[in-house]
Amino acid sequence: MTPMGPVHVRMSSVVRGDDKGPGVGIVNAPTAAEATAELHRVARVSGAENVVSVAADYRRAAIAGGTASTQWRIEVQAWGTAMGHPKISPAEREAGEADAEKAREAEDAKKAQAEQAERARPENDQGGKETAEVKAKAAAPAPAPAPAPIAPPEPTPAPVKASDVGPAPVTRSAPPPPAAH
Structure with missing residues (x-):
């Protein structure tokens, strides 16, 4: 299935209640479950087979207050992504x-x-046998070239004697550090 696009549903209602919250008429107020169900219905009408990444939001706010009751606005919305087969x-x-x-x-x-x-x-092909023999010879691998002769090893120089080089150079080192008492 491929995404068809976003789907969004918003439902709202006004109900009466006291200062503690909605009371009378709350039966007619929309819920998040109703908004989600409506979201799926809208998507199916649009040709979708499923809705993914569904989310819902429920909000209520007091819009008018009196001595005995308050009016509340309840708003519920749901949204998601409609999925369907490409047309x-x-x-x-x-x-x-x-x-x-x-x-x-x-x-x-x-x-x-x-x-x-x-x-x-x-x-x-006039001569079937001759042609087959020519093809076989052409397909045969060529003989491997003869290995190159191995050259004799080069002579190594004679070792150098210490007397041939001369006296060893004199190296002087710094005196040892004084001992700590």
Whole structure:
């Protein structure tokens, strides 16, 4: 299913009550459950099969107050996203069918051309055995090249003696630090 779009329902009512809240007439006030049910009905009428991400909001506010009673406005709203199967128009469907038919015809033409080429081959071959032998020789792998001769190892230089190099360099180090008492 694909999203069809947002759906929103708002219901409101005015009821009388005392300072503690709505009382008389509250039976006729909308509820969040009624708003959600109405949301689903509206979506189905629009062609949706389901509503996802449903949420509802219930609010009441005193709009007029007297000595004996107060009028309350109750507002409930619900919203969600309508989901349904994508609708394909007849023109789009016909265009898709025409494209599929063209693709089938192109595939049939390729198969027919391949069959004609296959039928034409045996007529052109005069010597069937000779042609098979030539094809077998052409398909045979080429012999591997002979390995290159291995060169003798290079001679290594003679080790250097310490007497050939000369005296070792003199290195001086700093005197040790004084000992702490």
